[in-house]
Amino acid sequence: MNLSPLPDYTHQLQQLMQRVGVLSFKALSRSAGVSERQLMRLRRGQIMQMQVENLVKLGQVLQVSLEELLATFSDRQISWTEKTGEASPALQQEYQRLQAQMQSQRQSLMQEFQLSSLQVLESWLIQWPTAAYAAGQNPQLPAVKLLPLLRPVEQLVQQWGVEAIAPVGTELPYDPQQHQLMELTAQPGDRVKVRYTGYRQGDRLLYRAKVSPV
Structure with missing residues (x-):
């Protein structure tokens, strides 16, 4: 045979x-x-x-x-x-379920990646805006030439939905939920000045802004 x-x-x-x-x-x-x-x-x-x-x-x-x-x-x-044949609708449903499951997994992995990356970048995120603010106040400083080089990193974290609570140098009412006092004391609503910016991602607070009383 x-x-x-x-x-x-x-x-x-x-x-x-x-x-x-x-x-x-x-x-x-x-x-x-x-x-x-x-x-x-x-x-x-x-x-x-x-x-x-x-x-x-x-x-x-x-x-x-x-x-x-x-x-x-x-x-x-x-x-x-x-x-x-007759099994096609069931197969299509299984395929769609798997696609949705894998899409959810991708989103979860991306969120984990962003969070771990932000933890690595924590010191830069907090220190850099203050250094950039100081350089901007004195254009004669050599460091001012470095400001454009860091814009791609700033754009990246913006694409991840990371937003600064307030720019360095901003004066605003003290909110203990979003602000961390660096010195002295203040009551909610008192005027404070941002020394180191804080960040949030959507509804999640990443780092409180460091402030001092005006």
Whole structure:
């Protein structure tokens, strides 16, 4: 009895890998978090036996859509609505659920990254505006030439939604929730001057502004 040979999609997979600079199946397995056994299924044309979650991960690393994966690694052209017949709505729902879950994970990871980065930048965030204010008051200082070099960092934290509570040198009513006294005492509402700016990100207070009574 003659057995039909298993289809081999290794070349197609290698082409997609080369396009995104993935050099080996082991590297693809590690980047996507998908076992090499699952990759072997893909290479043998057994894509319909793979979990949608694994296909989504592979698609993200290879920068192709799920539909393109199905069209590339199946023995016939299958549209998203036809590929599983009556099971298609359930598969679509699972795919959408996974997409939403991965989007939520990305947002959570981005928030963690921003928070850890802001902790590293804490001393710079607090000290730099005061140094920049002092340099701006005296244009003869050599340090004033450095001010434009730090603008990209300022723009980056602004893109993360980080906002200064008030510029250095600003006089405003004392608010113990947002201000930290550096010296003497003050009552809420008393005039104080910002010596070191504080920051908030959305509704979250990162650092209170350091102030002193006027």
